[in-house]
Amino acid sequence: MTVPGATVSRLPIYLRALDELAADGVLRTSSAELAALSGVGPAQLRRDLSHLGSHGVRGVGYDVDHLRARVADSLGVPARLAVVLVGVGNLGHALAAHLAAGQDGFRLRALLDADARVIGSSVAGLVVEDVARLEQVVAREGAALAVLATPAEGAQEVCDRLVAAGVSGILTFAPLVLRVPAEVDLRSVDLATELQILAFHSQRRGLSGAAGRAPGGRSR
């Protein structure tokens, strides 16, 4: 029962949609409804869920709570994995604040930085520690995941040390290509990259900017 990567990347979206339905007191849903909430087609949603096993009822639909538990399980949400964040600059600070809320199924357990002016200060309820102690902190917290929000310089070194310390997944915001061994999972988010991708399509479309166009409708 191996789940395709493309499916995995959509499971968090389905989980959020299921959370919303549950919060609204909805008990049962359909592939059409869930797909609409998730911005995908019903066939894709059914195919995706089928990779987690058969959890719907033909002719009826899906039980919201049951399906939600099943999706949350596959994403490891109940384990509430420990996360450490390295790089408490502007961006790291903002990410820490979001994560510290703890609503996403993770426990942010430590903040690390190299800047003496930041070390020792309190951010999002945690005291920033010296990145020199990275190995000890990762071990102490049993961190499975790390968020990397340092500048590009030095990011590969921090990454290597995180891997050696035993984290199994890294989410990086540093604008460079990081090397990790195959058994470690790396996801990269970069503002400039994302905007450049948008720019590509923008110029293909031949629109150089926002000229006065008739207000369009909403929805896709």
Add this chain to the structure above:
Amino acid sequence: MTVPGATVSRLPIYLRALDELAADGVLRTSSAELAALSGVGPAQLRRDLSHLGSHGVRGVGYDVDHLRARVADSLGVPARLAVVLVGVGNLGHALAAHLAAGQDGFRLRALLDADARVIGSSVAGLVVEDVARLEQVVAREGAALAVLATPAEGAQEVCDRLVAAGVSGILTFAPLVLRVPAEVDLRSVDLATELQILAFHSQRRGLSGAAGRAPGGRSR
């Protein structure tokens, strides 16, 4: 000469690699070298570049400056598109600071927020304006792209207004599924989603946390 989406999403990475080579004074490169710098295979790199036309020399390689110009052109970097950012909270502030540096080929032209305590303050060299004036600001700056860093509540409304005002691409950090018409490009980045994807693989691997493992090597 239509470029596949998967290729487009890698062009910014190639561009950064080419920038590095140029900065190091390297005049000529090969698919093997560029691919190594970009973390992809040589065949993929050659296939990707071939979609932009034939810019290498068989038996020799690629001219760094020429290729860089060609990739930058396809990404619309020389146009230096105008960008507006909506939502100057923690995250928006950090994103504005990165963008304001202007090193990525964009001009950050305006900041918008709904919070009266933020409006009028100066961030990254720009005065935060009232989101009520979104339409006028987008028109005034001729903004082609927008960055959305508001909370989930109200994000769809802002998104609709950005679309109606004529932006052609939106990068959102709000944790919800936004609807946009087909002619507008939407990219979504969400911390919780990314971490949940990592968590999926982490638990598949059966590693519950960071136990003492032998320090591994680097590189992939």
Add this chain to the structure above:
DNA sequence: GACTGTGAACATATTCACAGCG
């Protein structure tokens, strides 16, 4: 009757392996 789960068709993306060419 209504909705899921899935085989089959299609579309997209990656990789191999080598022909083409300076």
Add this chain to the structure above:
DNA sequence: CGCTGTGAATATGTTCACAGTC
């Protein structure tokens, strides 16, 4: 010779359309 560019093979992902089942 050495390296690019690309046909062909493979792998991955999406969509259709309907059989299966409550």
